[in-house]
Amino acid sequence: MALFTLLENHIGFFHDTVRPALDGACQTVQGGLVSLLGEKSAIGVNFCRFVEGAWLTLELTMTALVIGLMLALPVALARLSRNPLLKWPAFGYMFYFRGTPLLVQIFLIYYGAGQFSPELRQWGLWDGLFREAYFCAVLTLVLNTTAYSAEIIRGGIQNVPFGEVEAARACGMSGRLLYRRIILPKAARIALPAYSNEVVFLFQATSLVSVITLLDLTGIARDVISDTFRTFEVWIFTLLCYLAISYCIFWLFKRLERRLMRHLQRRPASQAPLNAAG
Amino acid sequence: MKIVKILAGAALALVVAAGAAQSGEMRKVKIGTEGAYPPFNSIDTSGKLVGFDIDIANALCKAANFECEFVVQDWDGIIPALQAKKYDAIIASMSITDKRKEVVDFTGKYYNTPAKFIGAAGATYDFTYDTGLAGVKIGVQGSTIHEDFARAKWPKAEVVTYATQDEANADLASGRLDLVMADSVALDEGFLKTDGGKGFTFLGDNYNDPKYHGNGAGIAIRKGEQDLVDAFNKAIQQIRADGTYKAINDKYFAYDVYGSES
Amino acid sequence: MFDYKGYEWVFWEGLQVTLLVGLATIPVALTMGLLGAWGKLSKNRLARILANTYTTVVRGSPELVLIILVYYGLTIALQDLVAALTGDESGIDIPRFPAGVITLGLIYGAFATEVFRGAYQSVDRGQIEAAQAYGMNRKQMVLRVILPQMWRFALPGLGNLWMVLIKATSLMSIIQLPELMRMADVAARAVRLPFTFFLTASFIYLGITILSIIALSRAERWAARGVRRA
Numbered sequence: 001m002a003l004f005t006l007l008e009n010h011i012g013f014f015h016d017t018v019r020p021a022l023d024g025a026c027q028t029v030q031g032g033l034v035s036l037l038g039e040k041s042a043i044g045v046n047f048c049r050f051v052e053g054a055w056l057t058l059e060l061t062m063t064a065l066v067i068g069l070m071l072a073l074p075v076a077l078a079r080l081s082r083n084p085l086l087k088w089p090a091f092g093y094m095f096y097f098r099g100t101p102l103l104v105q106i107f108l109i110y111y112g113a114g115q116f117s118p119e120l121r122q123w124g125l126w127d128g129l130f131r132e133a134y135f136c137a138v139l140t141l142v143l144n145t146t147a148y149s150a151e152i153i154r155g156g157i158q159n160v161p162f163g164e165v166e167a168a169r170a171c172g173m174s175g176r177l178l179y180r181r182i183i184l185p186k187a188a189r190i191a192l193p194a195y196s197n198e199v200v201f202l203f204q205a206t207s208l209v210s211v212i213t214l215l216d217l218t219g220i221a222r223d224v225i226s227d228t229f230r231t232f233e234v235w236i237f238t239l240l241c242y243l244a245i246s247y248c249i250f251w252l253f254k255r256l257e258r259r260l261m262r263h264l265q266r267r268p269a270s271q272a273p274l275n276a277a278g
Numbered sequence: 279m280k281i282v283k284i285l286a287g288a289a290l291a292l293v294v295a296a297g298a299a300q301s302g303e304m305r306k307v308k309i310g311t312e313g314a315y316p317p318f319n320s321i322d323t324s325g326k327l328v329g330f331d332i333d334i335a336n337a338l339c340k341a342a343n344f345e346c347e348f349v350v351q352d353w354d355g356i357i358p359a360l361q362a363k364k365y366d367a368i369i370a371s372m373s374i375t376d377k378r379k380e381v382v383d384f385t386g387k388y389y390n391t392p393a394k395f396i397g398a399a400g401a402t403y404d405f406t407y408d409t410g411l412a413g414v415k416i417g418v419q420g421s422t423i424h425e426d427f428a429r430a431k432w433p434k435a436e437v438v439t440y441a442t443q444d445e446a447n448a449d450l451a452s453g454r455l456d457l458v459m460a461d462s463v464a465l466d467e468g469f470l471k472t473d474g475g476k477g478f479t480f481l482g483d484n485y486n487d488p489k490y491h492g493n494g495a496g497i498a499i500r501k502g503e504q505d506l507v508d509a510f511n512k513a514i515q516q517i518r519a520d521g522t523y524k525a526i527n528d529k530y531f532a533y534d535v536y537g538s539e540s
Numbered sequence: 541m542f543d544y545k546g547y548e549w550v551f552w553e554g555l556q557v558t559l560l561v562g563l564a565t566i567p568v569a570l571t572m573g574l575l576g577a578w579g580k581l582s583k584n585r586l587a588r589i590l591a592n593t594y595t596t597v598v599r600g601s602p603e604l605v606l607i608i609l610v611y612y613g614l615t616i617a618l619q620d621l622v623a624a625l626t627g628d629e630s631g632i633d634i635p636r637f638p639a640g641v642i643t644l645g646l647i648y649g650a651f652a653t654e655v656f657r658g659a660y661q662s663v664d665r666g667q668i669e670a671a672q673a674y675g676m677n678r679k680q681m682v683l684r685v686i687l688p689q690m691w692r693f694a695l696p697g698l699g700n701l702w703m704v705l706i707k708a709t710s711l712m713s714i715i716q717l718p719e720l721m722r723m724a725d726v727a728a729r730a731v732r733l734p735f736t737f738f739l740t741a742s743f744i745y746l747g748i749t750i751l752s753i754i755a756l757s758r759a760e761r762w763a764a765r766g767v768r769r770a
Contacts, residue, residue, distance in 0.1 A: 101707035108738040108739060112738060207604045218605060242601055362612055444732075445729070
């Protein structure tokens with residue numbers, strides 16, 4: 001909730017309007033669920049907690065996504081560079097974070113930092129940074145998604161049809177202009193389906209931060225179960241939440257794809273050119 | 279006549295054998311434990327389960343004539359796994375509380391020690407209920423009486439839950455937490471007396487509120503298996519009476535952990 | 541820093557279980573993948589709906605939640621079912637290893653469905669037409685023409701799935717299956733050296749990845765034998 005808390009404390013709009021509105025909304029729904037499902041229903045009574053958990057999940061996803069994407073482009077370019085000083089570190093970093101499980105990375109950074117807390121304290125990296133589970137979670141997710149996103153971008157760039165690059169060079173484009181006008185836009189369109197998978201994967205992967213004390217949707221689910229012992233219903237409900245949000249993300253990307261590929265849509269049959277090869 | 283004698287002898291032998299098999303047949307009982315709560319239950323360097331709970335469990339099984347097998351299970355899912363019949367009894371320092379009694383049955387206690395805080399030596403905190411420990415980070419293991427107690431008595435504190443006691447202790451040692459609350463013996467033997475526990479000490483009082491801490495640690499059994507509950511209760515009384523309990527107690531602790539007979 | 545304080549054995553024990561889980565999952569995932577692809581491409585509407593529901597649910601769920609659901613929830617559901625049908629209260633237990641293999645098999649089977657579907661659609665139409673011209677019936681066509689060629693197209697995708705699968709076995713630690721991650725965790729907690737143990741474990745996973753990449757490129761080269769390179 002760190003980002004939201006930050007917004008809350010500094011922007012009056014959030015404090016006065018959004019937060020009470022959200023609280024009021026979830027209380028209303030919770031009241032409705034409790035009267036519908038009864039006083040003892042695990043989901044009804046704890047609905048607002050689930051909403052908070054879902055909020056933290058989305059917050060973590062968005063934060064890691066935005067930072068990850070910003071970092072992935074330079075890393076991808078470094079990976080494609082001919083300069084070995086850029087290529088090999090990028091390759092090594094991507095190889096490590098794609099070749100090891102996310103769970104291991106999370107434990108490594110969070111508890112590993114704990115093992116070295118005296119040294120980190122000395123370097124001023126402890127308080128506010130590695131001390132906080134939120135920071136460790138975001139750091140791990142960013143490192144992980146940057147590596148995967150850089151690989152996707154690299155694949156996109158390398159699959160830009162050579163003909164287009166040739167034509168651009170023939171027109172006299174080179175360097176940054178070439179990248180900006182020709183390569184990157186095309187690469188983005190090629191990479192979009194793969195990237196949508198990465199976004200959904202990241203969203204689902206946030207469920208792992210529950211193992212380092214953060215109360216995301218999965219963390220809240222485990223908490224509610226330990227309170228009420230209603231294992232099956234709570235997990236099914238949590239699963240449905242993840243399903244619903246995952247498909248919203250897929251749907252958003254489908255719309256984005258359709259928008260970006262408008263110029264590549266097939267014409268209706270009646271207008272098909274007679275001599276078209278495809 | 280000879281044939282009758284042979285047949286009679288065979289029949290007799292069969293009856294004896296059947297009788298012997300019957301009396302030698304032990305009930306198989308699977309026991310769930312955590313394996314991450316020294317000195318009560320933990321896993322040693324060779325991968326074996328060791329600890330007070332384990333020794334007590336073995337003694338009880340011997341007394342009740344059970345053939346016991348241990349199953350390691352994380353604390354989070356220890357009751358759901360019991361309900362899923364992955365084992366038949368939980369012997370893992372689980373306190374007998376009303377909340378748990380709603381879903382499982384308990385035997386009588388087999389030990390009862392108070393809960394305490396640990397924190398950095400020399401630190402002072404305001405431990406008054408309801409208003410104290412404002413903004414203080416308290417680490418507890420999730421799904422425990424200590425979590426419920428901390429949340430109820432110090433609502434202004436920030437209670438952080440961990441999957442295992444060790445993880446909470448690790449975060450206390452690294453400075454992410456100000457205090458950790460758990461069973462005083464587990465904290466003493468499992469943390470304070472180890473290398474990692476240097477510079478930390480007990481703070482505050484002994485806490486033993488029956489509403490939250492229940493009546494000590496007991497054996498949890500699925501509802502509807504009263505015979506198993508009775509068998510274990512009988513076994514507990516037996517090992518208390520014949521000195522086995524004392525022997526195990528003294529092996530681990532310099533004081534009596536059973537507490538008062540109640 | 542690399543003093544394991546007597547717990548060195550955890551890595552070998554854990555690695556064995558990790559590899560076993562991965563290898564055991566392959567047949568399950570491949571079967572589910574082929575079934576799913578067949579269902580999705582089928583003319584039968586019910587088959588299509590089932591296959592699509594299967595992949596939809598699996599793609600939208602976090603693996604962690606599915607694993608916990610299968611291990612606890614499915615067990616309880618099965619027990620209730622058996623009790624309701626036969627009155628037998630003794631209960632079926634799904635032990636950790638099968639629960640893990642089933643869950644991973646279902647999850648990666650759904651992904652394999654997409655791989656197989658794409659591979660099937662990549663087989664040259666000309667080959668299918670030629671087979672039909674020869675009078676092959678559907679079964680002969682599938683066995684002799686389509687499947688052998690499908691493998692060539694499916695291999696890169698399946699190879700990627702294997703690499704992701706091997707890392708996903710680390711989630712089995714949540715249900716205390718004694719694989720590599722769980723064993724490293726047990727040791728790390730016992731001696732308070734999380735960085736040491738998790739770093740070593742991560743290098744072992746890297747090692748598996750490297751060996752897998754080598755093996756897979758060999759396999760891809762074998763599968764593409766006889767194909768003229770453009």
